[in-house]
Amino acid sequence: MSRAFIISLLTFALLLTGLTVLRGSLLAMAIPFLLYLFYGILFAPDKARLDVHRTLSAERVSPQTPVVVSVSVTNCGETLESLAIEDVLSTALSVENGSNHHLISLGKDKTFNFAYTLRGPRGGYALDTVRAEASDHLGLLRSFQLIPAFGQLFVFPPVARLRQIPIRPRRTRVYAGSIPARTGGAGVEFFGVRNYQPGDPPRAINWHVSARHEELYSNEFQQERVADVGIILDGRQRSNIYAGGHSLFEHSIIAAAALADSFLAQGNRVGLLVYGQYLEWTWPGYGKLQREKILHSLSHTTPGISQVFDGLQYLPTRMFPPESQIVLVSPLMEDDYLTLVQLRARGYQVMVVSPDPVAFEEGFLPSQPEVRLAARVVRIERELMLNRIQRAGVQLIEWNVSQPFDQATRLAFGRGVQGSRK
């Protein structure tokens, strides 16, 4: 209820009662209320005509990187005696230096500039509204406006630089790259020996084999091409546990970002599917633009609950080219095993990067014998599941999230092991 309405109501109640009962003292008592009301009405602001511009020092930043926001408010209308301005921000963002709200008087054609520094966690934030509330001297009559002022801030997940991740999908694309293509041709790695064909360079002739036969033989090398890589990020709420105010999903995001960056840097065609509350699909593509698209997608992804996508059985495999490489980033649930086996059976090369939920949660629990025993039991169960998955031919990287992801991959692939658990 408006403040002016309340004062008006009280004033007129007094006046009417005073007139009805013919009591002068009641009418006299109405005078202060009348004065208050008329003073407010006399200086009531017109509709504020404000022109607002906002600039950000950076629109794409890493988590918790400070960003300076500068806002300029110009009054194109009459003088505003009391103007409350607030640059509306997401609750996830925190203001560090300066303030995003001000209480000022702004004269006609005058400009008020203010700046503040904010920082925030991973996410996509729209900074598109400035809230302005103009009022009279007493705040009795107010005019409230939401003024559009376009701005956006993307806080991308941190991207760890990985050394080359060895993948060997059955099928590759036609363009030259760094993935062994399982076919002979120009390359570095020895692939086989075949009959000499006119046009073969002399250095390709395998003299040892040719000496034992009557005809010439040439060495053949394995072609290296780019491949299709589909990264699946498990965004199911039930598999991404929360502990100590932290989510394991954030670690999955870091892994997915690092893997996408690495695969794209190798020249591969990479797509991203976030499998959680719904399917969020980033079409496969190459290069820096695709990296940007994937980071955009990862910046605002959150885990969610869906009855349909509760298990991995509804994974839309048709989105991935046949016999391509699939990389699943997931803490893994017991019932995911079957889906992974089915993917292998369909000819996909499957790699699983699994942030370790047991170590993650244990890190936030008190070190008591009961906790240690429970963790041991759960860890044994998980070990069994991971062993079964590995036996199905799935390349597996188990990641203890207390160590950096690049370190985990270095340990996993450093000794030429095709998938290992640390």
Add this chain to the structure above:
Amino acid sequence: MTLFALFFGIVMGIGSLAWGYAQAGLPLFARWIAFFGAVWLVAVWQRWRWFAYVGLLFNFLAAALGLWLLNLSPGWMFAGAIGGLLAWDLTDFSHRLRFAASDEERRAFEMRHLVRISMLAMLGFGLASLAMLLKFQFNFDWALLSAIVAAFGILQLVVWLRKRD
């Protein structure tokens, strides 16, 4: 500064009403008014902003009923009603001050507002007291004229407020 003024408004309003009722030989009423004042102070401490509306209504009704039915001293009753109005205004103002980004902004607005509201309160109290001093015969003709003016005023106000929206 605003908080101090707010406490002053509550204490002045409630104290005046309680004193007025006590002087008229109604100590029980005075005690209840004082108790309400204590609750209001607790409400300020707990930041129950809605309570300011209850306080305004309470002070207003206590003063109006005191004047109308009990014929209490107008000075104390006016002071009670004005105290309630002050406290109600300052509760909202202190909430509005949350927009101030710095102490300078805050102090500038506080000073201006407190000067204005104090002037208004004093002027209101002075005019009301003057009106009581300059008593004149309030007959039916005056009442009719005042009623017509009041109705016209309400009409104008409603039209103006609707235009603004």
